[in-house]
Amino acid sequence: MTTNSSGKKNLTTGRQPETLSDMLQRRGVSRRAFLKYAAMTASLMALPPTMANVMAANLARARRQSVIWLSFQECTGCTESLTRSMRPTLEDLIFDFISLDYHHTLQAVSGHAAEEARRNAMKENKGKYIVIVDGSVPIKDGGIYSMIAGMTNLQILEETVNDAFAVVAVGTCAAYGGLPHADPNPTGAVPISDLVKDKPLINLPGCPPIPEVMSGTLSYVLSFGKIPELDHLARPLSFYGETIHDRCYRRPFYDRGLFAKSFDDEGARKGWCLYELGCKGPVAYNSCATMKWNGGVSFPIQSGHGCLGCSEPNFWDMGGFYKPLSTGLGNMGSALAGAAVAGAALGGGSAWLARKHQGEYMKNLVDHEKDKAGQNSKKEN
Amino acid sequence: MELLEFARGPALQSAMVIFVAGVLWRIIGILALPFISIPSRARKGVLPEGEVKGWFEGIWRRMWPHKSFIRQALFSTINGHVYHIGLFVVVFLFAPHIAFIKDLTGLSWASLPSNLVNAVGVVTAASLIAALIHRLTNPVQRLISTFNDYFSWFVTLAPVLTGLLAVSHLGARYETLLAIHLLSIALLLIWFPFGKLMHAFLFVVSRGATGARMKHRGAQI
Amino acid sequence: MNCTKEFTHNAPFVHVLMHEITVLLGDLALNGKEGAIDLRGLPLLDQDKKQLEDLLGRGEVSAIVNIMGETQIWETAYSGVWWLRHKDTGDKVISDQVAVTIIPEILKTHKSDVKSSLERLRTVFKTEEKREDGNSHDHEQLR
Numbered sequence: 001m002t003t004n005s006s007g008k009k010n011l012t013t014g015r016q017p018e019t020l021s022d023m024l025q026r027r028g029v030s031r032r033a034f035l036k037y038a039a040m041t042a043s044l045m046a047l048p049p050t051m052a053n054v055m056a057a058n059l060a061r062a063r064r065q066s067v068i069w070l071s072f073q074e075c076t077g078c079t080e081s082l083t084r085s086m087r088p089t090l091e092d093l094i095f096d097f098i099s100l101d102y103h104h105t106l107q108a109v110s111g112h113a114a115e116e117a118r119r120n121a122m123k124e125n126k127g128k129y130i131v132i133v134d135g136s137v138p139i140k141d142g143g144i145y146s147m148i149a150g151m152t153n154l155q156i157l158e159e160t161v162n163d164a165f166a167v168v169a170v171g172t173c174a175a176y177g178g179l180p181h182a183d184p185n186p187t188g189a190v191p192i193s194d195l196v197k198d199k200p201l202i203n204l205p206g207c208p209p210i211p212e213v214m215s216g217t218l219s220y221v222l223s224f225g226k227i228p229e230l231d232h233l234a235r236p237l238s239f240y241g242e243t244i245h246d247r248c249y250r251r252p253f254y255d256r257g258l259f260a261k262s263f264d265d266e267g268a269r270k271g272w273c274l275y276e277l278g279c280k281g282p283v284a285y286n287s288c289a290t291m292k293w294n295g296g297v298s299f300p301i302q303s304g305h306g307c308l309g310c311s312e313p314n315f316w317d318m319g320g321f322y323k324p325l326s327t328g329l330g331n332m333g334s335a336l337a338g339a340a341v342a343g344a345a346l347g348g349g350s351a352w353l354a355r356k357h358q359g360e361y362m363k364n365l366v367d368h369e370k371d372k373a374g375q376n377s378k379k380e381n
Numbered sequence: 382m383e384l385l386e387f388a389r390g391p392a393l394q395s396a397m398v399i400f401v402a403g404v405l406w407r408i409i410g411i412l413a414l415p416f417i418s419i420p421s422r423a424r425k426g427v428l429p430e431g432e433v434k435g436w437f438e439g440i441w442r443r444m445w446p447h448k449s450f451i452r453q454a455l456f457s458t459i460n461g462h463v464y465h466i467g468l469f470v471v472v473f474l475f476a477p478h479i480a481f482i483k484d485l486t487g488l489s490w491a492s493l494p495s496n497l498v499n500a501v502g503v504v505t506a507a508s509l510i511a512a513l514i515h516r517l518t519n520p521v522q523r524l525i526s527t528f529n530d531y532f533s534w535f536v537t538l539a540p541v542l543t544g545l546l547a548v549s550h551l552g553a554r555y556e557t558l559l560a561i562h563l564l565s566i567a568l569l570l571i572w573f574p575f576g577k578l579m580h581a582f583l584f585v586v587s588r589g590a591t592g593a594r595m596k597h598r599g600a601q602i
Numbered sequence: 603m604n605c606t607k608e609f610t611h612n613a614p615f616v617h618v619l620m621h622e623i624t625v626l627l628g629d630l631a632l633n634g635k636e637g638a639i640d641l642r643g644l645p646l647l648d649q650d651k652k653q654l655e656d657l658l659g660r661g662e663v664s665a666i667v668n669i670m671g672e673t674q675i676w677e678t679a680y681s682g683v684w685w686l687r688h689k690d691t692g693d694k695v696i697s698d699q700v701a702v703t704i705i706p707e708i709l710k711t712h713k714s715d716v717k718s719s720l721e722r723l724r725t726v727f728k729t730e731e732k733r734e735d736g737n738s739h740d741h742e743q744l745r
Contacts, residue, residue, distance in 0.1 A: 021714055031712035033669045036688055039708075042640070043697045049638035053707050060714070093670070243555060257476050257494035276480045283385065283556040296694065319389065325559070326477035327484035328397070329390040336401050343402035347409025355415055 020097055021060035034059050037093050041219045044212055044291065045228070045238035058223040059097070065222050066125040067132055068118055068160055069103040072153040073146050073180040073189055074135030078171040079105050081208035082215075094215040097222055101129070104148075115149050122163055130221065131164045133157065133192050136173040136180045140188025157195060166200040166227060167192060170214060175205035175233075176313040183317055193234065200227045203234040207310035210291050213239045233313070235285065244281035244307045247289035250274070268304065278322035279306030286311040385556045388563035396567035403574025408582055424599030432593045438602045439592015440585060457515060460508055467505030471498055471541065495548070502545050509538045533577045539565040615646060616654050619700075623658075623683060626702040630682055641698040651698065658683060658700075667708060671696075675706055 018026075024033055038056035042049060071079070083106070100106065101121035107114055121129060135153075138145040143152035151159075161167055169192040172178040180189035193201055202221075204213055217236055220228045228236040245251065253259070253273040260267035260274055273279070281289075284307050288299040300307055306322075309315045319329040423432075444462075446454035472478055476492035483489035492498075513534055516522045543565045545551075547558035572578065580587075595602050619639065626637035641651060659679030667673040671690040678685055684706050688697040 025714065025718045029669065030715045032667060032708050035708045036667075036669050036673060039686070039688060039699065040697050043642045043699075046640075049640040049699055049701070050636065052638075056707075245555075246550075255495050257492045257496075257498070259476055259492070276476065283559070295690075295692070296696075313383075314386070318386070323484065324477065324480035326481045327389075328393045328481070329386065330394065332394060332397060332485060335394060335398050339398040339401040340405055343405030344409050346402065346406040347411075348413055350406070350410040351413030354410075355413075358415060 017063045019060065020062050020064065023064070023096065031056070031060060033093065037219070038223070041216050044216045045220060045236075046241075047238070055219075055223045058225075059219070062097070062222050064099045065097065065218070066121050066129040067098045067100050067218075068121055068129055068164075069100060069106075069132045069134070070153075070156060070160060071104050072133065072135030072137050072157075072174070073187065074171065074173050074178075076105055076134075077208045078134040079103070082211050094218055098218065112149075118160065122160065126163045128165050129163070130166050130168060130218075131160050132168045132170050133174045134170045136177045136189035136191060137195060138180065138187035138189050140186075145187040154195065157192070161196055161199055164199055166202065166221065167196050168202045168204060168217065169193065169234075170204050171209055172205045172207045172310055172315070175203035175235075178207070179316065181314075201234055202227055202230065202236065204239075205233075205235065205311040206286060207308075207315075209311075210239075210287055210293065212291055213287060231285070235311075239287045240285040240311065242285065244284045244286060244289050244301070245279075247287075248281055248301055249289070250301060263304070274301060274304075274306040276324050277306050278320065278324055280309030280312070280315070280318065280321075280325060281307040282325060284309040284312055284315075385560040385563075388560040388567070392564055392567045396570040400570040400573055404579070404582060407574055407579055411583070411586060419594060419597050421598070423597050432596050435592040435594075435596025435602060436589040437592070439590075439595065440588045442592070442602050443588050457512070460511055460515070464505050464508040464512065467501050467508060468537070468541075470501045471505055471544070474498060499545065499548055502541055502548075506538065506541045506545065509534065509541065529576050532572065536565070536569040536572045536576075537578070540569055615644070616650055616657065619644075619654055620657060623680075623700060623702065627680065627682055630702050630704075636701070636703040638699055638701045638703075641700065654700075655685065658685065665709060673708065675709065 021031060021034070024030075034056040035052065038052040038059060039049070041047075042052040042055055047055070069079075099121075102114065102118040104114070107117065109117060135146075137143070137153045137157060139154060143154045146153045148156060169175045173180060173189075174192050177185075177189050177191045180187055181191070193203065202217060204217060206213070213236075216239065217228060220236075228238060231237050231240060233240075245254070248254075250271060250273050253271070254275060258267060258270075258272040259276045260272045261276060262268065263277065268274075268277075275282075279301065281301065288307070289301070292299045292302070308321050309318060312318075319327070323329075446458055470493065473482075474493040475498040476495065479489050479492050516526055516530070516534075540562060543558065543562040546553075547555065547562045550558070552558065553561075569578075573581075592602050622639060626639070629635045629637060641654075646654075661677035661679050661681060664674070664676035667675065671688070671693070673689065674685075674687040676685050677683070678700075682702060682704065684701045684703060686697075686699040686701055686706060686708070687695060688699075690696050
């Protein structure tokens with residue numbers, strides 16, 4: 001992955017960049033590659049299979065998409081996810097379809113040349129480039145907690161997004177603030193959606209996101225020139241439309257009430273449901289259960305651990321990874337003990353009042369009877 | 382997700398605090414009252430142990446109506462048993478509920494298959510609705526019913542219905558349904574000590590005391 | 603073409619899929635409208651898929667397309683119903699599709715590929731001619 005040299009050539013010659021079809025043909029790959037790639041992507045995105053032909057035709061006509069990848073407060077896990085998945089497979093075609101013009105970790109150049117590459121890409125593809133962001137943006141204390149080339153993350157984001165076609169927030173940090181945003185959020189980290197209001201935005205959360213989700217979404221934008229259908233958290237519905245629980249192969253055990261109670265009991269060995277061990281599958285919207293990881297090898301639940309719900313906002317603050325979903329958050333012990341003491345005191349107090357009241361009443365009654373008796377004896381006298 | 386966090390956190394916590402404090406207030410408030418001794422002499426042969434026996438008999442015998450009332454009370458008795466047993470099964474034998482109790486108290490026990498609990502939940506909901514219809518159509522019951530009865534009925538049915546919806550993912554996303562379910566339970570817990578639902582604890586005291594007194598007087602329990 | 607096998611009642615999903623294929627094939631026969639079913643997103647077990655494959659059987663045509671892993675294509679025992687199996691370079695199946703069509707798109711040669719291959723052929727031919735010209739020239743010189 002180097003910075004795009006063909007882009008510069010275009011500026012000087014004024015020629016249109018070649019289409020993806022030309023590019024593959026130059027390498028002796030036929031149009032069938034598009035069909036196969038489109039068939040796979042359409043299948044991943046649950047598009048009607050007949051859409052694959054349309055998608056292939058559009059892809060062939062498309063030109064290489066300029067992509068600027070900004071990394072802010074992040075761990076590079078998202079980039080690792082995308083690149084470590086690399087076997088020479090069909091998914092890699094996406095790397096031929098895009099021109100990654102700026103990416104700290106992957107680009108060859110550094111320093112001023114790197115920033116130069118970003119500004120050139122912005123100039124040459126004004127209004128057409130896609131900005132991918134991984135990591136959250138710190139805004140506390142003027143954003144000094146994360147700076148690149150003398151600029152705060154916020155300044156770089158604002159400058160770069162200004163002429164972009166769309167913004168893709170990759171990973172949970174960019175989508176919801178992520179780990180830097182965790183309580184007590186010392187750097188004032190915010191998600192991209194808080195800062196980018198006037199551009200189309202796609203969130204691809206996950207810690208990290210599934211590589212096919214990233215490549216599939218980019219292919220969709222590339223071939224249809226628009227943003228896929230999104231849910232209320234701006235996630236593509238085709239990848240985040242269903243919960244892990246709904247697609248989990250262990251679901252029948254949940255329905256039958258067969259649960260693992262600890263990580264090494266009989267239930268765990270038999271592959272029973274991990275709900276009681278804190279699995280967040282029922283509230284986590286992602287494709288892990290069907291697409292799986294490492295080229296379809298496995299996913300966390302298949303490996304024996306509950307889902308952490310990493311594609312959901314604030315997943316680390318949902319009361320602990322090993323607390324079942326149906327339990328309350330936080331420790332109730334002292335509050336309930338306090339409530340018990342207060343309740344008991346209240347009960348004792350009201351009983352004491354009632355006793356006192358009753359005593360007085362009885363005393364009055366007796367006195368009254370005595371008086372009456374006295375009066376009667378007087379009368380008799 | 383914020384709604385679910387609120388429901389699992391502050392809502393449920395404050396509701397449980399109110400529940401525990403309220404229930405203890407009422408139970409201790411009643412039990413610590415001066416014991417009213419019965420001035421009359423006990424029937425011949427009724428010893429103090431006999432009165433204790435009367436206490437338990439009183440609780441047991443009132444599970445089923447006396448034969449002279451059986452025709453009028455048959456439906457409400459059977460229907461009442463159906464939803465009481467149903468509520469017990471749904472509340473205490475559903476795995477996610479046991480997980481909740483285990484998290485709170487450390488106690489746990491075996492659960493029933495989720496599908497079976499769902500079925501019981503449907504029967505329970507239907508039975509509760511039948512109870513309301515009976516209450517509304519029976520002139521005597523309708524006359525003696527107050528807001529307390531209707532509201533207690535509502536806060537009992539709400540968690541059953543929202544729980545069924547959450548399990549079957551009907552109407553909204555699961556996290557929203559789960560949050561609404563937890564909020565409906567919070568409402569139940571808050572209302573519990575102050576309304577007629579308190580009978581869950583007090584029926585032992587009221588039926589027992591009645592039984593003991595009737596035994597003392599030599600009446601049929 | 604020995605293809606009429608009985609549906610077994612223990613795979614209701616396969617039954618439903620066979621019904622859908624019948625409907626799609628009817629559409630192709632009457633209106634020339636093409637259709638396809640993607641088997642990936644369906645909750646099929648491996649044995650269900652195998653059963654569907656067996657039920658549809660094999661017809662006269664089968665082909666292998668080599669692009670970034672093998673793609674196996676065969677016409678099933680029912681003409682107009684094709685099976686497309688895409689594999690990746692690790693020989694793992696990445697997609698199974700049933701296409702109801704006259705001929706699957708991926709088997710056709712695209713116009714732009716024809717053009718580029720013509721260019722290539724011409725280049726090859728030219729160099730060949732040149733080489734042959736050069737050779738004869740050498741010969742003459744030798745003579």
